Amino acid sequence: MVEMWNIAIQTHADEEAEVYAVPQFKINTEEKWGIGWKYSLKCLNCGFISPVVKLYKEITTDERDRKAAATNINLQAGLLDMPLGNSRTRLLLADLDIPPPAESGMSKLSSYVNSKTTDLNNESMRTKMEEVKNVNRRRGASNPNVINVAWSVP
Structure with missing residues (x-):
């Protein structure tokens, strides 16, 4: 401002x-x-x-449409961990005299943020699995792809 x-x-x-x-x-x-x-x-x-x-700051997304506002992406990211969905968020904003975003826009951004979060989680799990396999290889496991939940202490 x-x-x-x-x-x-x-x-x-x-x-x-x-x-x-x-x-x-x-x-x-x-x-x-x-x-x-x-x-x-x-x-x-x-x-x-x-x-x-x-x-607001703009964020480039994979879509051909107009760039997304960072505040809108952050709102959707914050709603991922809350029981408050897009409909209730719109009601809350309206009750606070803040003009709520369009329902279709919120839904579209919600799908985008959900897919990016899923991709991020999958990549994180893939990295962690590789780390566990590397530890198994270093410890001389017969099959490094098997993940031992507990190691026996000699």
Whole structure:
């Protein structure tokens, strides 16, 4: 938000020949992207309109669509460990006077985050299995692919 105001003030000072003592800005446009927002400001004194500024960071996904907002991905990642689903989250946000994201967008991001989390878990388990097999090989196990749950102590 601070960056948006700084960009608006700096751009206004650079582009406007007539400098006012204090520019008076109001929100010109606002666009919701999940729980992230994009804004532009307008000077009431001269009509200057600032560039649109994203108040969120974008994350490149595998989809061809628009880049996802990091806040939306983080929300879905946080919901993975909670009994609160997308429908209840939308109700909670609405009760807090926060415009909830579209149900379809939340569902799409939920599927994306679930698949990435599954891939991450599978890769982690694959790495751990290789570590166990390496330990078995070093200990001279007859079959390193067999995972001994407990070793007998001589």
